[in-house]
Amino acid sequence: MSTLERARCSVRAHPWALDAGVAAGVLGCMVAGSFVTPRGTDGASWGARTPAALSLLLMLLAAGALVFRRRAAMPVLAVTGTLAVVECVTGDPRAPVTMAAVVALYTVASTTDRTTTLRVGLLTMTVLTAAAMLGGPLPWYAQENLGVLAWTGIGATAGDAVRSRRAVVQAIRERAERAERTREEEARRRVAEERLRIARDLHDVVAHHIALVNVQAGVAAHVMDKRPDQAKEALAHVREASRSALDELRATVGLLRQSGDPEAPTEPAPGLSRLEDLAGTFRSAGLPVEVARAGPDADLPAAVELAAYRIVQEALTNVQKHAGTGARAEVSVVRVGPDIEVTVVDDGPGGPSAPGTGGGHGLLGMRERVTALGGTLTTGPRYGGGFRVHAILPVKTRTETPTA
Known part of the structure; x- marks a missing residue:
């Protein structure tokens, strides 16, 4: 001094x-x-x-x-x-x-x-x-x-x-x-948003694949003595689901690596082009799923495609967990003007653990994804039985800047 x-x-x-x-x-x-x-x-x-x-x-x-x-x-x-x-x-x-x-x-x-x-x-x-x-x-x-x-x-x-x-x-x-x-508050806000995004991705990946593993393991345990071939097929599905879960977890955790790390994953984030593969995993677990798509989606932003994929994944996971046996699911992705409408419905009877009555993070995560893009989400039981998830995602999100 x-x-x-x-x-x-x-x-x-x-x-x-x-x-x-x-x-x-x-x-x-x-x-x-x-x-x-x-x-x-x-x-x-x-x-x-x-x-x-x-x-x-x-x-x-x-x-x-x-x-x-x-x-x-x-x-x-x-x-x-x-x-x-x-x-x-x-x-x-x-x-x-x-x-x-x-x-x-x-x-x-x-x-x-x-x-x-x-x-x-x-x-x-x-x-x-x-x-x-x-x-x-x-x-x-x-x-x-x-x-x-x-x-x-x-x-x-x-x-x-x-x-x-x-x-x-x-x-x-x-x-x-x-x-x-202001800089400190902005830094804390960004950290909180990043933690929330990572937690949401981990929940979507783990909930989906663990639900499939649980269903296939139950099938294998049920038919192990009487139909060993079917049990072997169910265990193969368990192995495939667990491998997919590990791959997606590795990709998600890899986002935490520093930029320029050669070990960081380089594969693209899942999008609407993988809807059929996603539906196939549920079909192999015994849930009939029909997928309908209309309108071009080649020019969709990566954030919109990822949000639509995760919404369908979480909605089908809820159907698998809560709709009951014999339920069927229908998935539609339609381009309507400047928006993408994603709808997932099922005809299952549901029960006390229906998605709208529990305290899980599935619906909350979907709502957070839709809100982050400036869209709207509507969920609730259908008239006559079943559940409906309807999301409207704008193609031009709030984070994009308009071009001339």
């Missing part, structure tokens, strides 16, 4: 000492000025006159009041201004008690707003100048009287300039602190 910084810290820690030092300095200047007599164009002479006792008393009282200038700026200005008026009327007009009033006016201007500074400054300037011109022994046009006018104006102007500079510095500091808080 430099010497200047240490001095500033010491002044902030002991404000009374600074005010007392300023008051002592002003008192010394006033006393020294009271011994000086001007000689017109030949300069000034020192010691040609001696101040009266009343003038010395007024100087001492004015300097003592300056000790409290920062704690009670307005009262100190009133006291010093009154003492200066008394000096102008009764004392030696060259005794500089007005100097204390100028310092007090500077303090008021540096600690209040501009409107208050203007009003108080004009009032102080008018009262002191009028007292010197009308009540003093010198002619009204004397240079001492004009000096009172000039010095009070300089004090108010200097105080206002200091206040303006402090306000600018404080605004810059607050703006920097606000920008730092």
Whole structure:
């Protein structure tokens, strides 16, 4: 820390000492000025006159009041201004008690707003100048009287300039602190969004494949003794589902790797082109699934394709888990104007663990995906039995910028 910084810290820690030092300095200047007599164009002479006792008393009282200038700026200005008026009327007009009033006016201007500074400054300037011109022994046009006018104006102007500079510095500091808080909040928001996205992807992958593994393992356990060939086929499906789960988990976790890592996966994210493969995994688990698609999808953004794929995956997983035996599912992906409509319905009877009644994260994850793209999601039971998931995804998402 430099010497200047240490001095500033010491002044902030002991404000009374600074005010007392300023008051002592002003008192010394006033006393020294009271011994000086001007000689017109030949300069000034020192010691040609001696101040009266009343003038010395007024100087001492004015300097003592300056000790409290920062704690009670307005009262100190009133006291010093009154003492200066008394000096102008009764004392030696060259005794500089007005100097204390100028310092007090500077303090008021540096600690209040501009409107208050203007009003108080004009009032102080008018009262002191009028007292010197009308009540003093010198002619009204004397240079001492004009000096009172000039010095009070300089004090108010200097105080206002200091206040303006402090306000600018404080605004810059607050703006920097606000920008730092905004950056920290943005970083925390991005981290939270990334964690939510990864958790959503992991849920979709794990829930889908574990549901298939659970169904196929149940089939294998049921037919192991009577139909070993069917049990072997079910175990093969279990193996395939577990391998697919591991591959997708590896791809999802690979997103956490740093950019440029050669071990990071490079395969594209799943999209609508893999709907038939997705439906085939459910068909192999015993759930009849029909897929219908209409409209071109070659120009769809990757985010929209991934969201549509995950919505279908989670909806079919819910059908597999909650619709009951004998249920059938239908999937339709239709391009309607600027939107993609994804619909998954089933005709299962459902039960107490239906998707709309549980506390799982499947429907919540679908809604978060759709909301992130600016779309809408509607879920609920169908009239006559079954469940329906309907999502509308805009092709031009909120994160895209329009082209010319």
